[in-house]
Amino acid sequence: MLRVEDLHVHYGGIHALKGIELAVGEGQIVALIGANGAGKSTTLNTISGLVRASGGRVEFLGKDITNAPSHEIVRMGLCQVPEGRKIFPEMTVIENLLMGAYIRNDSEEIKADRDLVFDLFPRLKERQHQVASTLSGGEQQMLAIGRGLMSRPKLLLLDEPSMGLAPLLVKEIFNIVKAINQQGTTILLVEQNANMALSIADYGYVLETGRTVLHGPAQELAANEEVKAAYLGG
């Protein structure tokens, strides 16, 4: 479904990605793990068109989307839930969800999808008229994911959904990610919490300083001694 080949990114003089390779198959959850600064977020941002690639190729649903404008990529069914949530702080919960459905015009179905998001996250329903900046961190993450779902993506990119959340909430979010996947959305997940990520993923990639250094089925990666030592806390 998504194929990234030999992807390079330069930030000014810094060579941030040095040939990333990865593939995501339909219906999978694929985890991208690695330390701070390994290039995980840059990879996602380049796939979704926020960052320009200086070399390589990104292919989605058989089409070349390398350096295509973000808004066209979203229309093809690829939606990113960005790191740090990036919800619209001065809009209400409902308005945020409507922004997620910006590319769609079927108001009846948008309403139906909004109710689906509310079923997934009952807390958002309770706070639907609240301004988003007044939500707690966990609620903001739920809103960011819900907003991402509103575009009806075929592939959802999730960037650090566990960042800054209490362990109990992290578990809840990951359960929901799994549920979303079971309903038919393919997921590419970037995580520092490698344990959690590999526990729900089908396949995993390990990034190190801008390169893909290791990949394999998630269970194998979780059992790999090197990965254990470096990312799973021994």
Add this chain to the structure above:
Amino acid sequence: MSRVVALVLLCLVVALFALLRKYRAVVVSNTAFKYSYYPASALLVILAVNFLLVALGADRLFFVQQAVYGLSLGSVYALIALGYTMVYGVIKLINFAHGDIYMVGAYAGYYAVTALNLSFVPALVVAMAVSAVTGVLVERIAYKPLRDSPRITLLITAIGMSLLLENLGQKVFTSTPRTYPSMFTGSYNVFGVSVDLSRIIVFVVTILLMLALQYFVTYTKPGRAMRAVSQDRDAARLMGIDIDRVIAATFAVGSALAGAAGVLVGIVFPQIRPTMGVMPGLKAFVAAVIGGIGIIPGAMLGGMIIGVSENLVTAYISSSWRDAIAFGFLILILLAKPTGILGKHTREKV
């Protein structure tokens, strides 16, 4: 009412106002009184001014007359300020060419009325359309190629665009002032205050345009996209919003409002000239900053404050102090509240 009684009442009203502000959170969070905070504040301010005038032994009618005149001037400032604030919201640029867009609108309206023989409303629409196109062209030609440059580059470009438009104006329209034909004559007597019809029209048209803008920004899809871009540009892109189109639309809407202001000023102060945009442009910018730059209701409030205070200063002190007071206001308000009256405290998050 004796002056002593008025003074006591004044103190009472000021105390009430302080109380209201202190318990603002309680009032605003209560659903039944949610929308009564601002009207109540406004009422108290009006009462305070009234008692102050009685206590000073001033002529209340004269004061009200001047304040009402100030509202029509303030309308013009507010309409221009909206463009400054909206453009700042989406690309964080103080568009110094905005005052000259207002000049273009004034001339477009003038020719629509004199050469095309249009009446007021069609002329207003023509002026708004011409200004919108000019604004979008300025963005497309001068600002868009610099989208990723440092902000100072954009700012200097904006000043250059302003000078270019002024000088083009001198060339095309010549520097001889033109005079709008008088379209609305007569005046009404409202509670003993005589108000010119033209000033009522200015105020009413402004309020209508502001309501339309508020509706556009709150409830329509392009309006929501505009707010999304101003709140988080990257997130907006990830929603599938085409940033370039939103920016162009923002310039179009802001410039159309400035064009409307150009026509409105023409029916109250009929002389127009190619450099007419400089001072009002600057004052509208001040109005936008006073209200809180990037905040739409702030621009409306700031415009009205500048307009009314300008008229009152002219009436009570001297017209030569007018501009000094307007800019003095800016300094005072920014000292007390650096983000403007309606501005929120933004702390850089780590």
